[in-house]
Amino acid sequence: MSIIEVKNLIKSFKVGKESVEVLKDISFNVKEGEFISIMGPSGGGKSTLLYLLGGLDKPTSGSVSIDGKDLSTIKKKEISWMRRNKIGFVFQFYNLVPNLSVEDNIMLPIILDGKKLKDYQKKLDDIIDIIGMQDKRKLTPRELSGGQQQRVAIARALIFEPDIIFLDEPIGNLDSKAGTEIMKLFKKINQEYGKTLIQVTHSVNAAKYGTSIIKLIDGEIVDREKSIEQVV
Ligand SMILES: Nc1ncnc2c1ncn2[C@@H]1O[C@H](COP(=O)(O)OP(=O)(O)OP(=O)(O)O)[C@@H](O)[C@H]1O
Numbered sequence: 001m002s003i004i005e006v007k008n009l010i011k012s013f014k015v016g017k018e019s020v021e022v023l024k025d026i027s028f029n030v031k032e033g034e035f036i037s038i039m040g041p042s043g044g045g046k047s048t049l050l051y052l053l054g055g056l057d058k059p060t061s062g063s064v065s066i067d068g069k070d071l072s073t074i075k076k077k078e079i080s081w082m083r084r085n086k087i088g089f090v091f092q093f094y095n096l097v098p099n100l101s102v103e104d105n106i107m108l109p110i111i112l113d114g115k116k117l118k119d120y121q122k123k124l125d126d127i128i129d130i131i132g133m134q135d136k137r138k139l140t141p142r143e144l145s146g147g148q149q150q151r152v153a154i155a156r157a158l159i160f161e162p163d164i165i166f167l168d169e170p171i172g173n174l175d176s177k178a179g180t181e182i183m184k185l186f187k188k189i190n191q192e193y194g195k196t197l198i199q200v201t202h203s204v205n206a207a208k209y210g211t212s213i214i215k216l217i218d219g220e221i222v223d224r225e226k227s228i229e230q231v232v
Pocket residue numbers: 013014015022040041042043044045046047048049
């Protein structure tokens with residue numbers, strides 16, 4: 001079964017009196033364990049699509065289903081549960097809390113959810129190992145490089161062990177060396193930990209880490225291929 005099913009998805013925004021159709025009848029499926037790169041020109045609707053897939057916004061019509069459950073018809077409680085346990089997000093600008101340590105930033109979703117920190121201590125240690133930052137766990141974000149900050153944001157997205165992680169321009173703010181290291185980390189999270197990843201990116205370098213590439217132009221999928229050479 002597909003972990004994500006997108007059917008006839010349409011999203012319009014009202015701009016003044018006019019309605020602008022940003023996504024035009026999009027359908028596709030994502031299988032568990034895939035790593036999809038969504039590429040295409042600026043303004044084509046990539047971020048809009050990512051937010052709909054993650055349940056952060058609602059479609060005008062059509063549907064997004066995760067594990068066979070249509071996000072527009074399930075109960076609010078269930079969607080909040082899904083957002084916490086099933087889905088993780090990583091953004092371009094990390095969105096860390098500046099005065100909290102690395103480990104407190106990673107544990108933030110646990111704190112906000114009212115869960116007991118000690119129940120997640122082992123998980124925290126494991127995740128800090130995965131991101132390779134044991135020696136930096138007491139530092140605050142301003143003491144870290146951009147690449148290290150993004151590692152912390154990735155760890156925070158992993159703490160609830162989601163099956164799917166959405167990445168919005170995850171290396172858009174990094175130089176090429178740090179960017180490559182982050183992409184290798186995503187590849188490991190995809191291949192070794194079996195997470196399904198969906199990234200929006202302008203970078204051909206980042207896109208080629210995907211197992212499949214979707215090209216979105218002007219709100220429509222114009223191509224879906226296995227390798228970047230077939231798309232660019
Ligand atoms: N909340 C909103 N209200 C009105 N228009 C919006 C809204 N969100 C997005 N848009 C419009 O939808 C279009 C697609 O935006 P989106 O950010 O999804 O594109 P994108 O492909 O991610 O672009 P970029 O690569 O520049 O980030 C743009 O024209 C944008 O102005």
